[in-house]
Amino acid sequence: MTTNSELILNVINISEDHLTAEQIFLKLKETSTKIALATVYNNLNALYENNLIRKVVVEGYPDRYDKIVRHDHLVCKQCGRLTDIMLKDLTIKLKEEIGEDILSYDLKVSYICPSCKQIKVSK
Structure with a gap:
């Protein structure tokens, strides 16, 4: 069951x-x-x-x-839409920068999605 x-x-x-x-x-x-x-x-x-x-x-x-699944997100600042993006894994780079082991990270990149851009243009 x-x-x-x-x-x-x-x-x-x-x-x-x-x-x-x-x-x-x-x-x-x-x-x-x-x-x-x-x-x-x-x-x-x-x-x-x-x-x-x-x-x-x-x-x-x-x-x-x-x-x-290792991936990051684009987050629309207008509507909150989340879109998966596959960027290069930054774990090693972050470890080098801060000098500590990284368990995980959550990268969210803010932007304005195409739908919200279109709405803004048509107003």
């Missing part, structure tokens, strides 16, 4: 989006899974604490969850 954690982890791992807890809950409800929103939050916290998922925090927006 599949556990709630496994179901949630599967939703995150197959998604191309950065889902909020509520979006994960709604996706699980589509398959008629009997799960409460509080259960989703509790399992997300446990998955995050066990380094099985990433939590992406952008000020002013709900936390979003992502798979554990």
Whole structure:
């Protein structure tokens, strides 16, 4: 039998989006899974604490969850859209710069996404 954690982890791992807890809950409800929103939050916290998922925090927006694959994010300052980007791993460079071992880092590059630029141009 599949556990709630496994179901949630599967939703995150197959998604191309950065889902909020509520979006994960709604996706699980589509398959008629009997799960409460509080259960989703509790399992997300446990998955995050066990380094099985990433939590992406952008000020002013709900936390979003992502798979554990080394990548960074572009964050639109207008709408909060997250886009995955694959930059060169900076772990060695950061270690050299600060003189300490790096466990991980979370690089978020702020920009204005093409959709928001288009809206601004058309006003």
